Every structure is written in structure tokens, then in C-alpha cells.
Amino acid sequence: MDRQCPCGSGAAFAACCQPYINGTAHAPTAEALMRSRYTAFGEGAADYLYDTRDPNAHYRDERAEILQSINGTEWLKLTILATQKGGAKDDEGVVEFAAAFRPKRPKFMATATPDDGIKQMRERSFFIRDEGRWFYIDGDQLDPYRPKPNEPCWCGSGKKTKKCHG
Numbered sequence: 716m717d718r719q720c721p722c723g724s725g726a727a728f729a730a731c732c733q734p735y736i737n738g739t740a741h742a743p744t745a746e747a748l749m750r751s752r753y754t755a756f757g758e759g760a761a762d763y764l765y766d767t768r769d770p771n772a773h774y775r776d777e778r779a780e781i782l783q784s785i786n787g788t789e790w791l792k793l794t795i796l797a798t799q800k801g802g803a804k805d806d807e808g809v810v811e812f813a814a815a816f817r818p819k820r821p822k823f824m825a826t827a828t829p830d831d832g833i834k835q836m837r838e839r840s841f842f843i844r845d846e847g848r849w850f851y852i853d854g855d856q857l858d859p860y861r862p863k864p865n866e867p868c869w870c871g872s873g874k875k876t877k878k879c880h881g
């Protein structure tokens with residue numbers, strides 16, 4: 716059976732983010748690039764994360780930070796909250812998202828602590844398209860996204876928010 720894409724699109728990995736991460740296709744929209752970058756963190760695709768950043772936005776120690784993030788973080792759920800422009804004919808785009816994550820830790824510790832350690836990152840990300848390719852520039856950190864009490868929790872548990880991280 717085909718593995719579902721980690722970005723949560725509902726499509727198979729092979730029909731969603733994988734071709735972009737493998738370099739056999741370019742993400743056609745800012746949202747597609749954002750989703751594939753989220754997936755790339757979970758897949759450990761450090762080069763893809765580096766190469767899909769705006770060349771003008773690179774900084775010293777960026778590669779080390781990417782590796783540190785990959786090695787230290789387990790990504791649980793991506794929620795796209797809003798997009799502006801970012802289409803196949805645009806030159807810039809904005810994608811706002813919430814991502815649930817927790818620090819990676821040894822399995823034996825998983826039940827040793829009552830706090831599940833799940834945190835949320837919410838960001839408004841800025842993208843630019845250059846010669847037909849989308850690049851991530853940077854983003855603004857926002858206050859956590861809170862779904863309505865009866866909506867599914869942002870953490871990906873499948874429970875209602877009020878019975879989870881409400």
C-alpha cells in the first residue's frame with residue numbers, strides 16, 4: 716500500500732511531496748513548496764531544505780541548524796491556515812501554517828513523563844518564485860492556532876480540541 720504523505724494532504728507520498736524532494740519535479744505553488752519542506756524535515760532531506768531557501772536568505776550555520784532540527788524534532792501534524800498569492804503565475808506568496816512537533820527522545824522516556832511534550836509552531840512564511848522555482852525566504856512566528864472546541868485538535872491526535880490541547 717502506498718504510504719500517505721506526511722504533509723497531510725491525503726495523497727500518497729509518491730504523488731505529493733516526494734517528487735519535489737527527490738528533485739524530479741519543482742513545487743508549482745508556494746503551498747506545495749511549504750508542504751514539501753515540512754515533509755523534508757521529517758524525511759531528513761537536509762539538502763532539499765537548503766536548496767529551497769532563497770539564495771539571498773542563506774546564512775552562516777544554516778546547514779548545521781537544519782541538521783540539528785532534523786535530528787532533534789519529530790513532526791506530528793501540519794495544518795495550512797491561509798495562503799495569499801503563491802500560485803503558478805505569481806512571483807511571491809505567503810503561507811500561514813501551524814505545525815505540531817515534539818522533541819525526539821529515547822523510546823524508554825516516552826512514558827516516563829506525564830507531559831507529552833507536544834508543542835506548536837505557527838508561522839507566516841514568505842516565498843518568492845525565481846525562474847519558475849519557488850523558494851522559502853523566512854517567516855514570522857505567530858501565537859498558537861486554537862481550533863474551535865469541537866474541531867479536531869491541531870496536534871493530530873484525532874480527538875476534539877476540547878478533549879486534547881484545548
Ligand SMILES: [Zn+2]
Nearest residue numbers: 720722731732
Ligand atoms: Zn505532501
Ligand SMILES: [Zn+2]
Nearest residue numbers: 868870879880
Ligand atoms: Zn491535541
